[in-house]
Amino acid sequence: MADKSSIDWLALVLVIVGGLNWGLVGLFRFDLVAAIFGTMSALSRVVYSLVGLAAVYMIYFATKK
Secondary structure (H helix, E strand, O other), X not given: OOOOOHHHHHHHHHHHHHHHHHHHHHHHXXXXXXXXXXXXXXXXXXXXXHHHHHHHHHHHHHHHO
């Protein structure tokens, strides 16, 4: 795990945040990102986009090793 770059760690954290948010949505119908930043506000859309990009990066990361 020590050979991960800063980008790898950032992507991992964003994917975990996204997974936890989806878990909250599925279990409790509570969208934490929307609660913090507003429903589909510009900032919440940025967070959702970054989580999506992080997921794509993690697919790449998982297949390169």
